Amino acid sequence: MLTERQLMILQIVIDDFIDSARPIGSRAISKKGQIPYSAATIRNDMADLEEMGYLEKTHSSSGRIPSEKGYRHYVDHVIVPSVKESKLNIMKHIINDGFVELEQMVQKTAEILSDLTSYTSIILGPEIFETKFKQLEIVPLSQHTAVAILITNTGHVEHRSFSVPHEMDPADLEKMVNILNDQLHGVPLLQLQEILNTEVLALLKKYVQDFEKAHSYLKTFFFIEQPVKMYIGGISNILRQPEFRDIDKIHSFYTMMENEEELINLINRSQDGIHVTIGNENKLDAIKDFSLITASYWLNEEQTGTIALLGPTRMEYRKVITLLNALSNEMTELLYVWYQENK
Amino acid sequence: MLTERQLMILQIVIDDFIDSARPIGSRAISKKGQIPYSAATIRNDMADLEEMGYLEKTHSSSGRIPSEKGYRHYVDHVIVPSVKESKLNIMKHIINDGFVELEQMVQKTAEILSDLTSYTSIILGPEIFETKFKQLEIVPLSQHTAVAILITNTGHVEHRSFSVPHEMDPADLEKMVNILNDQLHGVPLLQLQEILNTEVLALLKKYVQDFEKAHSYLKTFFFIEQPVKMYIGGISNILRQPEFRDIDKIHSFYTMMENEEELINLINRSQDGIHVTIGNENKLDAIKDFSLITASYWLNEEQTGTIALLGPTRMEYRKVITLLNALSNEMTELLYVWYQENK
């Protein structure tokens, strides 16, 4: 168990290291005057803290830096979840700018978040759980090409060009679109495939001549590549962190950021509330010396998305946690209003 | 005027530097055995070349490296435009993968290009000169929101959400869409604004009640933010170049790459044929030690777009020029076919 004083020392070491990125020694802590003990006393406590695994040395006679266990303890026990609910009104600002489109709004949010923190922000979702089919349009471009456009109730638009098979009767195509719009209206996107394979298939059989061909075509339209949309802000912020002066680290970081799928997997496993993953707790090698902080936002008790910040383990946890907390609340609120308007 | 031998030496220095990124001295050149002269002879010529500005030293007793003037001479006079037309069939490969959408195709091309060269590739266009209005759809989402979708003859889809003013009559909205689809069919996107302000305005006046409001709304739909689409591949390739070990350079490069507008301006001024801009010839500070090579591709004698490669001044000019030449031809060919199909 940590004594009161040891806890304070741990806190001072972490706060100092977050600020300066350099090891700090007992003498320096004593001189700061935050606690009224001599260097020797502090030294003893620091030795204990190291023995218990909360602090580390970079070399045998260096000052101490926090270990991952140290950060973990700091995050779990020292930081008061700052319930003061600092209202940020980030979202309000964005909406006041006159956006209506959800995607632009989220992208903008990601950018603001990274500006505020100088870390890299990643926002997943809003997921399509609640997104519903609104309308399908097929616009012929030439004799053999057309573009299919799918609109959801949230104003999201997916489109895909395709070539129309020679054998296909234009009348059939139109009939098909009508059937689809009839049948699919209001259907959540997640269930599209299912309904397509049952109810719609039956109808197609009835009304459309070459229904098999049509059906196989439909499958490709409605195959939505990424169920989760990802928005990134401030990638180049890591270049400002002194611990990432190393080209190889930068390279592996950037290549990781280019791999959407990996990132989604990394972040998407997140549970309720704020979640902090420190250094080696992360599954992905490329971010073994990063910390990842995630917060979920909600709609109707279902998790709709995740806001994440990626920065050095030497992260301003207190600030970031407060910020994400506030932001996820705002987004939840906003989505609620949104949903009311668009259901 | 350069002697035969001086030219050969210049060429050797450049080729070696492109390869190794290190200065080379007279002795080393002599030992390579590409030319049968002693180090001393070569030394004298190198001194002359330096005096004339084709070579430089990094310090008083170092070997020589090419100056920008040296590269310029190399590019303008040494490289034979390699008319052997190495057919790459990059495009064919991509199309065989089954894409139909122009945008995906170009994006893929950018990626392949950067993989082939390990530089950063940027492709502009195809520009909208020839892109024509095909259809406008307005899909209401809720009582006060809707999404406007604009489809072009090339299968490109632009969409924008907006809120419907309370005062606006739904019937008016529909009428308006009909008028627009009637009037604008086949109109090149570039002329949209113009026609909107003249012919369409007149019609709106006649048939739609609150035509002023409608008109001002229309303006925002049809304001297309980026007339030119940009596709980038292999940004992180510069991290592999030894001359960019410097974090500050990397930082300024990445922030430049995030600024689309600047990039478009940089590249878009390109003329006919292949164009090489070396180091300080570039307008943008962030790429004063890069070289930029651009090639245009065409449709019906109008420039439709530009392919560019951005790399260190120490670039494999010969390879890159050949490659861009071939690729721009392929794209021109492809667009011709495309256009035939979709006009």
Place this chain on the structure above:
DNA sequence: TATTAGCACTCGCTCATCATGAGTGCTAAC
């Protein structure tokens, strides 16, 4: 006259040495 050999000189690199200072652990005194 063009080329080459020879030589003194330059300068960036690498490596070892050294002093400095911020840090440590330990012991003894308060």
Place this chain on the structure above:
DNA sequence: GTTAGCACTCATGATGAGCGAGTGCTAATA
């Protein structure tokens, strides 16, 4: 339990020697 004192450690930065690839210049050679 706390502090003072002391010997010790080690990263860091400055200094300098030695090396080697390079130079310019001059004189000899083909």
